[in-house]
Amino acid sequence: MSSPKRHHFVPRAYLDGFKDPESGFLHLYSKRAGLWRRQKPEQVMIRNKYYCQSWAPDGVDENILEKSLGNELEPKGLNSLSRLVNCPTELTDDDTANIISYIEFQRIRVPRQADEAKRLAKLAIETMTKQDPEGQKILETHEVVIKDSFRFDFMELLNGSIGPYLGRMSWEIVKAPEGCHFITSDSPVSFWNADFLPPAEPGIALYGTVVFFPLDSNHLLVIRHPEYMRGEKGASERLPKDIDFEDGQIELHTGRVWDKEAVDHHCWIMYMLSQDLVAGCSKYCIDTAVGEETVGHRPAS
Numbered sequence: 001m002s003s004p005k006r007h008h009f010v011p012r013a014y015l016d017g018f019k020d021p022e023s024g025f026l027h028l029y030s031k032r033a034g035l036w037r038r039q040k041p042e043q044v045m046i047r048n049k050y051y052c053q054s055w056a057p058d059g060v061d062e063n064i065l066e067k068s069l070g071n072e073l074e075p076k077g078l079n080s081l082s083r084l085v086n087c088p089t090e091l092t093d094d095d096t097a098n099i100i101s102y103i104e105f106q107r108i109r110v111p112r113q114a115d116e117a118k119r120l121a122k123l124a125i126e127t128m129t130k131q132d133p134e135g136q137k138i139l140e141t142h143e144v145v146i147k148d149s150f151r152f153d154f155m156e157l158l159n160g161s162i163g164p165y166l167g168r169m170s171w172e173i174v175k176a177p178e179g180c181h182f183i184t185s186d187s188p189v190s191f192w193n194a195d196f197l198p199p200a201e202p203g204i205a206l207y208g209t210v211v212f213f214p215l216d217s218n219h220l221l222v223i224r225h226p227e228y229m230r231g232e233k234g235a236s237e238r239l240p241k242d243i244d245f246e247d248g249q250i251e252l253h254t255g256r257v258w259d260k261e262a263v264d265h266h267c268w269i270m271y272m273l274s275q276d277l278v279a280g281c282s283k284y285c286i287d288t289a290v291g292e293e294t295v296g297h298r299p300a301s
Contacts, residue, residue, distance in 0.1 A: 007050035007066050009110050010188060011074050015041035017216030018184050018279050026279045029286045031271065036283065044277065045186055047111065055149060065152075069105075077102025085173065085219050088254055096167075096250055103213055104162045105155075107189040112275035114151035122146050164245040165204045166211065170229060172222045172253040173215070180263045181217040181285045185274035189213050195235040198272035208235025212266060217281045220258075220266060226251070264288050 018041075019026050025038040051066040061067070080095035081102065107113065125144050129135035176182055193202040193209045202209050211223035227233040258266075267289035271278050280286045 004066070005049050005052075006046045007048070007052075008045055009047060009050055010045035010106070010184075010186060011078065012042045013074065013078050014188075015045065015184070015279065018182075018214075018281055020281050027281065027283045027286055028277055028279050029271075029290060030276050031274065031278070031290070032276045044279065053149070053152060073101060073105060081215055084221075085215055088173070088252055091250075091252070100163045100166050103166060103189055103211075105159065106213075107162060108155050108158045110187045110275070112187040114154060115275070117154040118146040118150055121150060162204055165239075166223060167250065168225075168245055169211070169223045170226045170251045170253070172224075172256065174220050174222060174262075175257045176218050176220070176263045177257055177260060180260050181281050182214040182220050182263060183217075183267045183270050183278050183280035183285055183289060184214045185270045185279065186277045187274050188270075190269060190273040192269055192273070193235050198269065201273055205239045206235065207233035207237045207239060212269060214266075214270065217285075 015026060023038070024040065026041055026044060028037050028039060028044060029035070030037075051063065051069065053062045053065065056062040056064070076098040080091075080098040083091055083095055084099060122144050126139060129139055129144070190212045191201050191204060191209050192198075192212055193206055195208060196202045204211065207225045207228040209225070211221075213221040213223070215221055225233070225239070228235065267278075267280075267285060271286075271289040278286055278289065
């Protein structure tokens with residue numbers, strides 16, 4: 001059986017939730033090129049052989065990650081996310097686990113996170129090398145190159161590190177009012193903290209860091225640390241390293257409808273924290289986000 005070479009780093013089935021219901025197209029804006037276009041969900045958020053591990057030993061399928069995503073993590077996660085939106089009272093423990101796994105991997109799989117991990121790895125190696133005079137001389141004529149295979153090490157290293165935080169946080173599904181829509185991006189699981197100006201993206205171990213994940217054009221999942229919500233901790237305060245992660249039921253809130261200003265502000269956050277592409281069901285909702293770039297820093301809702 002042949003394997004597809006064009007691999008989505010944001011699943012097509014997820015992107016379906018943001019397409020124009022009449023045309024079936026996504027409205028897209030590239031902030032690098034400053035250009036608009038319309039495409040089908042299956043044509044965007046793709047890189048050729050993105051999950052292919054050509055260095056896999058004999059007997060190991062080099063496309064094992066792509067196949068496991070398509071057969072396991074993505075369908076299970078998206079089915080559970082659909083249940084979260086449409087019938088949250090019926091959510092099971094398995095659904096919660098599926099959603100946490102999906103969100104966690106969606107966060108670390110995208111090129112924006114992989115490129116940042118490579119940049120930090122290169123910086124760390126250069127910094128250590130410069131501490132030695134001989135190393136300093138070598139760097140004058142040679143360059144540190146991080147192989148693409150490093151992003152697989154990065155995903156393996158981070159996999160499982162975000163989930164425990166998500167499990168202890170308070171979840172809320174908010175809706176957009178009539179006539180407004182949420183947008184998504186090539187980095188749809190975004191970390192936002194009121195003490196940091198985008199494109200800076202703080203870690204989840206700060207009490208004020210909020211996880212934003214647009215579920216479709218009408219629904220947004222907002223995940224917050226309960227201590228910050230209660231006003232007990234500041235946005236830049238760090239959770240203790242030895243904090244206990246206890247098993248328990250997710251605190252889930254539903255029913256709140258944001259106003260247009262809050263939706264527009266979230267769209268601006270998604271735009272600022274994207275690597276390049278933002279996508280939505282209309283040009284208007286994206287155009288508003290792009291225009292918000294000049295407004296500056298405001299508190300999140």
